[in-house]
Amino acid sequence: MSSFISQESIDEVNEKTDIVSLVGEYLPLSQRGNDWWGCCPFHHEKTPSFSVSPEKKFYYCFGCHASGTAINFIMDMEKLSFPDAIEHLAKKAGVALHYKNAGAELSKEDSFAKLKGEYIDLYNRVATTFHFMLMETPQGKFALDYILKRGLTRETLEKFKIGYSPENRKWLRTFLSERNFSKEFLDKSGLFSSKHPDYAFFSDRLMFPIFDRKGDVVAMGGRFLRGDPQKSPKYLNSGDLIQYKKGNTLYAFNFAKQAIREHKKVIFCEGYMDCIAYHQCGINYAVAPLGTALTDEQINIIKPFVEEVLLSFDSDGAGQNATKKAILMCRRKGLTVKIIKLSGGKDPAEIMLNFGPETLTNEVKHAILDNDYLLSKLQEVYPKKTPEGKAKASLVFFTYIDSLQSDVQKDACLDQLCQTYEIDQEAARKDYVNRDKLSQRFSRNVNTEQEKEADHSKIKVTAELRAVLTAVTDDVSLFQKMCKEISVGDLEDPLAKKLFVIMEDCSKSGSFSVSSILGRCDDDNFRKLIGKSGEEYSSKIEQSVSDSIVLLKRNSLERKRLSLVNQIKDVESRVTGTDEELLKDLVSQKMDIDTQIKLLKG
Numbered sequence: 001m002s003s004f005i006s007q008e009s010i011d012e013v014n015e016k017t018d019i020v021s022l023v024g025e026y027l028p029l030s031q032r033g034n035d036w037w038g039c040c041p042f043h044h045e046k047t048p049s050f051s052v053s054p055e056k057k058f059y060y061c062f063g064c065h066a067s068g069t070a071i072n073f074i075m076d077m078e079k080l081s082f083p084d085a086i087e088h089l090a091k092k093a094g095v096a097l098h099y100k101n102a103g104a105e106l107s108k109e110d111s112f113a114k115l116k117g118e119y120i121d122l123y124n125r126v127a128t129t130f131h132f133m134l135m136e137t138p139q140g141k142f143a144l145d146y147i148l149k150r151g152l153t154r155e156t157l158e159k160f161k162i163g164y165s166p167e168n169r170k171w172l173r174t175f176l177s178e179r180n181f182s183k184e185f186l187d188k189s190g191l192f193s194s195k196h197p198d199y200a201f202f203s204d205r206l207m208f209p210i211f212d213r214k215g216d217v218v219a220m221g222g223r224f225l226r227g228d229p230q231k232s233p234k235y236l237n238s239g240d241l242i243q244y245k246k247g248n249t250l251y252a253f254n255f256a257k258q259a260i261r262e263h264k265k266v267i268f269c270e271g272y273m274d275c276i277a278y279h280q281c282g283i284n285y286a287v288a289p290l291g292t293a294l295t296d297e298q299i300n301i302i303k304p305f306v307e308e309v310l311l312s313f314d315s316d317g318a319g320q321n322a323t324k325k326a327i328l329m330c331r332r333k334g335l336t337v338k339i340i341k342l343s344g345g346k347d348p349a350e351i352m353l354n355f356g357p358e359t360l361t362n363e364v365k366h367a368i369l370d371n372d373y374l375l376s377k378l379q380e381v382y383p384k385k386t387p388e389g390k391a392k393a394s395l396v397f398f399t400y401i402d403s404l405q406s407d408v409q410k411d412a413c414l415d416q417l418c419q420t421y422e423i424d425q426e427a428a429r430k431d432y433v434n435r436d437k438l439s440q441r442f443s444r445n446v447n448t449e450q451e452k453e454a455d456h457s458k459i460k461v462t463a464e465l466r467a468v469l470t471a472v473t474d475d476v477s478l479f480q481k482m483c484k485e486i487s488v489g490d491l492e493d494p495l496a497k498k499l500f501v502i503m504e505d506c507s508k509s510g511s512f513s514v515s516s517i518l519g520r521c522d523d524d525n526f527r528k529l530i531g532k533s534g535e536e537y538s539s540k541i542e543q544s545v546s547d548s549i550v551l552l553k554r555n556s557l558e559r560k561r562l563s564l565v566n567q568i569k570d571v572e573s574r575v576t577g578t579d580e581e582l583l584k585d586l587v588s589q590k591m592d593i594d595t596q597i598k599l600l601k602g
Contacts, residue, residue, distance in 0.1 A: 268309060
């Protein structure tokens with residue numbers, strides 16, 4: 001809280017922080033005269049132009065002109081706020097911070113920071129409690145036996161603070177209330193059901209605390225262990241909270257950041273267990289996205305420290321789709337990308353369990369470049385010997401070439417495509433120049449194929465149904481966001497209504513997940529359509545849901561407007577003295593709806 005940390009404390013932190021040692025934790029430094037020099041961490045360079053002065057306690061880059069004190073440096077490197085940076089450095093330097101104006105009214109910014117700190121404290125306490133439940137209590141023994149059989153050691157369980165949430169859903173509320181946490185505070189913590197506040201959001205699950213970059217617990221993930229899998233999702237994860245934004249957080253980054261800097265590389269893997277498996281095998285630069293897909297913000301977290309990204313997603317269809325999307329995202333940011341081919345099993349945790357650390361380490365050593373991976377996958381889909389196969393493979397690979405930052409790289413990859421598919425280089429270059437026009441034609445063909453498939457399944461996918469499908473996800477908060485703006489009465493399409501009611505039922509029962517939604521469907525074709533929607537919208541799910549809400553609201557308003565127009569025409573055709581007020585009311589309603597539609601159209 002910036003206004004409460006005294007200036008004397010800030011000065012003491014600056015004075016007692018060894019800026020050379022601090023910067024040296026992030027990049028190699030060599031002494032020249034009185035100052036120390038290294039390559040700037042804030043822009044790409046090969047010749048050191050970044051100087052650190054121990055006497056002035058100041059750094060300066062002669063290339064990009066970045067400069068400041070130890071506080072500025074740690075803020076930029078760790079993406080910390082000013083008060084968080086001071087608290088971080090004070091802890092390292094052994095400085096006891098003093099605060100001023102403790103009794104004064106808090107500013108809006110300080111109130112937010114105070115509340116955020118209180119929720120972090122709550123989550124740290126709950127994680128410690130759940131860990132104790134797993135390691136030391138009879139009710140957690142079956143969960144402990146399960147995770148030990150999965151190959152994790154007790155040391156790993158301690159390091160990652162893995163725990164168990166009790167089966168009794170009312171236990172946590174009672175436990176925390178007895179420790180003087182207020183009802184209002186707990187209601188907004190994300191630890192309890194929004195519909196039934198006395199019920200814990202996580203129950204009878206193996207718990208994975210989610211840490212921020214400083215090592216504080218800010219959220220939770222819980223794995224299903226027993227019961228009916230159709231009624232519970234495999235994983236439940238915290239939604240966005242005051243102290244946690246899943247799209248801006250990487251699981252295990254707090255454990256991995258030093259190794260990432262040392263190796264100048266990172267492994268992106270699919271989930272908690274995969275990431276933990278890498279760490280247990282001594283590969284400490286692995287992290288995992290906390291959502292359905294890797295985000296630009298998550299890539300930006302590691303970008304200043306790495307030259308190479310290794311992707312280790314599952315070998316199933318969803319994992320391979322995630323790999324292809326991640327390749328393009330990382331390449332657009334100028335990062336070299338390699339793919340870890342998991343030949344020994346479906347995922348890293350399975351390989352570690354069945355074949356041991358050496359096999360997983362060997363898989364990492366033999367990671368292949370992304371262009372080789374993509375071309376091998378293209379050959380599985382598009383035959384090399386047919387003209388159509390050559391053309392379609394080229395158009396798909398052109399998207400990858402576009403993501404590359406270097407013209408030399410683009411030219412080399414175009415040559416590789418020609419060699420792989422035995423294509424004339426001049427013809428390939430002409431197609432590459434005209435790729436946008438060719439892609440449009442190709443997209444039309446794909447759309448035609450999709451329409452045929454929809455006809456075959458006898459399901460007409462209307463814009464309204466497609467909009468509701470965007471909310472089919474394991475994240476109930478996205479559907480709840482839709483429910484705040486849309487009700488089933490706003491829908492016209494029968495299948496859209498049916499799906500909306502199913503999702504409402506799942507939400508009210510506290511078992512909202514894709515598997516639960518599918519389990520309540522009685523039509524195979526409808527079930528297939530719902531299953532496909534998860535992959536289609538996974539990359540930009542939150543934006544897709546927001547766009548869908550606007551579409552559904554606009555459609556509902558348009559229907560109401562049309563009804564009012566017809567009523568107005570009817571009344572106008574038979575105006576009497578008593579109908580004057582009715583006409584005014586109808587026109588007023590129409591004007592109000594016209595305004596709402598105009599606002600939605602932006």
